Amino acid sequence: MDGVDQLNNILIIGMTNRKDMIDEALLRPGRLEVHVEISLPNLEGRVQILNIHTATVRARPPPLSTARATILTHVLSFAFDHEGAPGAQSQPPRR
Numbered sequence: 001m002d003g004v005d006q007l008n009n010i011l012i013i014g015m016t017n018r019k020d021m022i023d024e025a026l027l028r029p030g031r032l033e034v035h036v037e038i039s040l041p042n043l044e045g046r047v048q049i050l051n052i053h054t055a056t057v058r059a060r061p062p063p064l065s066t067a068r069a070t071i072l073t074h075v076l077s078f079a080f081d082h083e084g085a086p087g088a089q090s091q092p093p094r095r
Helices: 043-053 055-059 066-081
Strands: none
């Protein structure tokens, strides 16, 4: 960066979901040089995320009830219908 003495062995990691809002001065060559884009998950990825975040929930309750199975079916159906859309922009149907 301009005006900063050179430092060795320094790694800066930043994340955003709004790359368009980053000051262009930071994106010029010689500044933040490596940009990695992580795309939105597909249906298989969403199922894996759901499994990770519900692993402890599934371990504790009794066998899957009909109501829970119905809810899980709706969640997976919603994920399939909105594949490629970020979760923050997707709204489930109101009941």
